Amino acid sequence: MAIHSKDFRTLRLDGVQRDFGAFNALKGISLTIARGEFVALLGPSGCGKSTALNCVAGLLPLTGGTISLDDTRIDTLSPEDRGFGMVFQNYALFPHMSVARNVGFGLAMRNEPRAQIAEKVAEALRLVRLEGQADKLPGQLSGGQQQRVAIARAIVVAPPLVMMDEPLSNLDAKLRLEMRAEIRRIHAHLGSATIYVTHDQDEALSLADRIVVMRQGEVRQVGTPEDLYTRPATVDVAEFMGFRNMLPATMAGAGSGTRARVTVDGAACEGTPVGPLAPGAVTLAIRPEDLRPQDDGPLAARVDQVEYRGRAFFGIATTPGGTALHFRAPSRVAPGTALRFGADPDRILIYGGAA
């Protein structure tokens, strides 16, 4: 019966749906994940990321669609027969077992010999930097320590697929970076597929081979981190990927090369179209770090506030038309200063339709 740690080539989700009463939490998710791949699920709170993981793990029955491993359907198997590792968003550590017994639980269920369990548990605890905590109860650990026990518990059985639901959300910045590297290393070491849920786009960009952006129970875009960072397919995705400036503009014609010319706030500027554009209203998407004060920039605005974020200053300015601009400046600018702003045309994305 048990298919524990069975190897596979691809995991396929086909139109996976999950309803809670009349509410569609997942509206037909399709996705193929290859063995060894690191996939990040990125999306705003409540978009269905945890629900998707629960469906793959077998903890929530589907209301539509199929999940298959190579050519075998697995969506009717119970979770214990799927044998996928899972790090729960709220940890779900067994409160009555020591850290070591928590981590060794999966191995004990697989009836591994005691000595081997002890060895693997010690190794897993070392990976998550919890060597000295083996005998404590989960209730005696800090939130971040509990989170790391949950990671150790999921990976120690070397599952073919590991799912992690925001596994680093409770760690400090330094430990988060260290654990990020550790997770990447564990992933390579196990040769497993990893599905990693996060809100943090930096984490997704640095860890994943592919990023899946979800919104309201749908997959909006799947692509490499570079794709998503430089060419978000829609305004929604762009907004989520850090394009904070969404400016209403009007098409003015073709520009040089593949570029297009638009009019924004009465001034002309060039940008890079994403997808086909019709004449009329369009939206410009620009990251704050790409929008800078330029003497000949197309956008005039008055600075409202500026803050220091290490290495650079970031600020907000308002155009005469009332649009807020988020920009980056090399030095401090006094509030009230009138400036002109511009960006590299490659970094100005143009989407069809009004914002």
Next chain:
Amino acid sequence: MTGAALPRRPGLRERLARRGLDGTTLLVLPAALAILALFVFPFIEGLVLSFLPKQGGPLANYAKFFGDPYLWKTIPTTLGIAIPATLANIALSVPVALRVRRMKRQRLLTTILVIPITLGTVLVAEGLLNYLGPQGWLNRTLMALHLIDRPVRLVHNYWGVLWSLVIAGFPFTFLLTLSYVSGIDPNLERAAATLGAGPRARFRTVLLPLMASGLAITFCLSFVQAFAVYPSAVLVGAPAGSTRVISIAAFQAAYETYDDSLASSIAMIMAAIQLVIVVLVLAGRSLFYRGPAGGGKG
């Protein structure tokens, strides 16, 4: 003396509050008085009375009880009914509670189950007589079907009392068990499942250890209820033989031989036995995990 202000001596109210005494604490007083009047006072009176036998030294009653098999054998008889009944109730309650906690209409079911608690053992015993007695429906049906040719003896014996205790005690045990089971974070079982634990293993490794401490308390409360069994032992049992429980001995001492002192001694012995069992079970409870049954944040 320097000019620094001496720390102000806190007022009485503040000092009391630091020790956890404030206006709200006074609400405990009526309850404490009631316990004193209804429980502690009669208890002490009974204790004193038990050492003043009709004849003989202060311990004569106790010597009489433990010297007379007709009296002391009521202890094993009572334990022989109360412990199996309590265990049976817990064994029934756990699987039912595990089922019910996932149901949507829990409220309705629990309401239905509370009703037998309000019925009490007398009504349950009468019901049993109607169904299982020699002229009860079951025997008459079986005879009409010619499966048996004379009534099977289902009541007026040990099993009759056990049945009635299980029926009367189940709702209470069940409701307590349900509250303990509902306190266990469902994510813990889900985590165990993803780690390869099937339903049995999940029960053994996660649910049972987290329930154990609650079940120990449930056992104590249900046991104390079953131990004082009187009506069903008389009505559906064999009060002169296999179900001559200790409360019958106490009743006979008090109202048939009018020996209040002996009756008090028997009551004290009952209390002592219950206390010993409860203390043993609660001591065993310290071996179990007793913290919150959640799995982390949230």
